[in-house]
Each structure stands twice: as C-alpha cells, then as structure tokens.
Amino acid sequence: MMKTNIVLVGFMGTGKTAVGKRLAAVLNKEFYDTDQEVEAVTNMTIPQLFAKYGEVRFRSEEQLAIKRLSQKENCVIATGGSMVLDKENIEMLAEKGIIICLSAHPQVIYERVKRRNNRPLLKKGDLYETIVELMKQREELYKCADVHIDTSNLDFHEVIEKILAFLEKYESQEQDDKECKT
Incomplete structure (x- = not known):
C-alpha cells in the first residue's frame, strides 16, 4: 500500500x-x-489541559487525535514531541505515513523554546537540564522514523529540501520494489 501521509515526529522545538x-x-x-x-x-x-486534568488525560486525548488523523490520506501531520512514548501511536501513523524525525541539538532547542515556554513538561527545574534529560529518555523511541533530519543549522527551506529529496528517493525505492514483485 502506498503511504500518502508525511508524519513529522521529534522533540519539541525542532520545527x-x-x-x-x-x-x-x-x-x-x-x-x-x-x-x-x-x-x-x-x-x-x-x-x-495539563493543569486541569494532568498528563494522563492529555495522552489519552492525543491518542484519540492520532487515531482520527491516522485514518486520513494525503496529508502532513505534525505530532507532539512525546507522541512516541506510546508505541501504538507510531504504529497507527506508520500504517499510511512516512515517518520523518526532526531533531536539533539541546542548546538549539533551549534557545527556541525559552522565549515562549508554554510547555508543561518543561515547567519544572532547570530548563536546559530538563531538555537534555527528556531527549535522552526519548532518543531510542525516535529511531522508529524512516529518516532523521537535524534542523539545528538549517532554515525551513533547507529542511523542506531535505525532506523532498528523501521522499523522492523513498518513492523511487517503492516503485522499484513494486516492479520487482510483478
């Protein structure tokens, strides 16, 4: 089955x-x-939502949203940074989607999120240390992606160029695989 969705995963502040x-x-x-x-x-x-009902309720709402979105076709889906904590989320999105992980160095993420830190998971303790710790916890989970793109030193245009180049290679590989099967 041809995957028509592009799913962007990665830590908060990666773009x-x-x-x-x-x-x-x-x-x-x-x-x-x-x-x-x-x-x-x-x-x-x-x-x-976090303040009133807590993280568990947020995760539940997030999974329902992912369940709905994973049924769509021909779309780009940006996910929350912690979406990968639930393996089922990845499985649902990967069914019709190419998973692209955007990453950045901790210092870059710190600079990007400190200006308007409205992120509940970063509200406790030292912001930079929290970013480093959360990134370490999730590093293994982001390996589910079909490709990883470090956005630290790239502008949006350059990130999109890298994604388009990957998609072109991905689609020609899919075509080759299809031709081998016939």
Missing part, C-alpha cells in the same frame, strides 16, 4: 509545526497538528 505547514503547502496536502487537534476537541490549550 515540526512550522516545517509541516510549509511542507503541506509545497506538496498540496492538508496539514494537521496533533496538539491543535487536541486543543480543538477539548476547547483548552495544552497547558490548560
């Missing part, structure tokens, strides 16, 4: 939403952001 919106426009696909989907359904911001 998933910003890149995703631009990539969707370039590819003429619909764009969805799992956090925005959760906010629309709950009528609360992510920080409000």
Whole structure:
C-alpha cells in the first residue's frame, strides 16, 4: 500500500509545526497538528489541559487525535514531541505515513523554546537540564522514523529540501520494489 501521509515526529522545538505547514503547502496536502487537534476537541490549550486534568488525560486525548488523523490520506501531520512514548501511536501513523524525525541539538532547542515556554513538561527545574534529560529518555523511541533530519543549522527551506529529496528517493525505492514483485 502506498503511504500518502508525511508524519513529522521529534522533540519539541525542532520545527515540526512550522516545517509541516510549509511542507503541506509545497506538496498540496492538508496539514494537521496533533496538539491543535487536541486543543480543538477539548476547547483548552495544552497547558490548560495539563493543569486541569494532568498528563494522563492529555495522552489519552492525543491518542484519540492520532487515531482520527491516522485514518486520513494525503496529508502532513505534525505530532507532539512525546507522541512516541506510546508505541501504538507510531504504529497507527506508520500504517499510511512516512515517518520523518526532526531533531536539533539541546542548546538549539533551549534557545527556541525559552522565549515562549508554554510547555508543561518543561515547567519544572532547570530548563536546559530538563531538555537534555527528556531527549535522552526519548532518543531510542525516535529511531522508529524512516529518516532523521537535524534542523539545528538549517532554515525551513533547507529542511523542506531535505525532506523532498528523501521522499523522492523513498518513492523511487517503492516503485522499484513494486516492479520487482510483478
């Protein structure tokens, strides 16, 4: 089955939403952001949801959003940074989607998120140390991706170029595989 979705995973502050919106426009696909989907359904911001109901409720809402979005076709989906904590989320999204992991160095993420830190998981302790610790915890989980792109020293245009180059290779590989089977 041809995968028509592009799924952006990775740590917070790596550019998933910003890149995703631009990539969707370039590819003429619909764009969805799992956090925005959760906010629309709950009528609360992510920080409000965390404050009122906690992380477990957020994860539950996130999984429902992923379940809905994973059924769609021909779209770009930007996911929350911790979406990979639930293996089922990855499995659902990978069924119809090519998984692209965006990453960045901890110092770059720190610079990107410190200006407007509205992220509940970063509210405790030293911001930089928390980023490093969370990245370490999730490093193995991000290996589920079909490709990894470090956005630390790239602008959006360069990240999109790398994604498009990967997709071109991916699609020609799919075509080769299909021809081998016939």
